[in-house]
Amino acid sequence: MSALPPHGEGVAGDRAIQEALEAAWPADLPPGDARQLLAMGRSLLRADATGAGRGRWPTVFTAGGRALAPAFARFRIQAAIARRAGGGGRAVVHLVWAGADRGGTYTDGRITDWRFTHITRKGSPTWTPLPRT
Template sequence: MLSTVVLAVTGIALLAMPHGQEPPAPARTAAPAAHAPTAPTPAASPLSAGKPAAGAAPSMSATSAPAAVESALPPHGEGAVGDGAIQKALEAAWPPDLPARDERELLAAGRDLLRADATGIGRVRWPHVFPAEALAPAFATTRFRIQAAIARRDGAGNRAVVHLVWAGTDRGGTFTDGRISDWRFTRITTSKGASTWTPQPQT
């Protein structure tokens, strides 16, 4: 009896509906957005729209730096006052994973390599990285500044990468900060048992 009443009510409702009109489809519930994974690797830069130095390492892509880094960064043009905030943001995003001695060695070499790449100063120290036919330096030696730098492991094995954020004035006189470059290293062990971090040529 109950089923008969239900069928009758449904039939009346369908007859009362204008011809050609279909009953509304049930609303769909939007699926929750997936969180995109982020992975470290800090030169088109997520911090700057400026171009990289000639021969500089490939920049971190927009997905390579965690959102926390970008949100914690000071505004462009802040000057040296904002460098400390950038350094803290990098360290918070990528906690240390190297022995302190290795980190110091890598940071010193990474800073010198970036300066050599951008300004040309000291390129003779790394002939395998800067061969004679390497591109001419694109940045003036004045107003070149490394804003922040960290050294971390680069995957498995004896590899490491130095992430650097820097500022500089190009040959046209345009100053841009927030540039990002990566320099990769491999630990080489000699026949006498000594080991050192050797920079890899840019590809």
């Protein structure tokens, strides 16, 4: 496993973070599922952190009928993997990211996990994000 870069390394350190994630948690999903989950996980994280695209995920981004305010700027995903999460058609997308909070403090190495379940709708299997608990 490669050594992790120091905090603040910027884009130059992202590849080492990606390699460390992949080495620590070997792939266990079919490539098509992994691609779909990664795209959805990235979209969910971007919507969560910046507010952009939350309309695509109305069941995820409303709590008791009120929308949550975006909190981050200068947002960047540093690394991401999609893996099985137990049995029963569940998966998790693990993302490492960077962004500036409302106070302007830029921090890298932030971690977010999005959990998904595999369901079939109208005869077509798909991954659906699970609400946060």
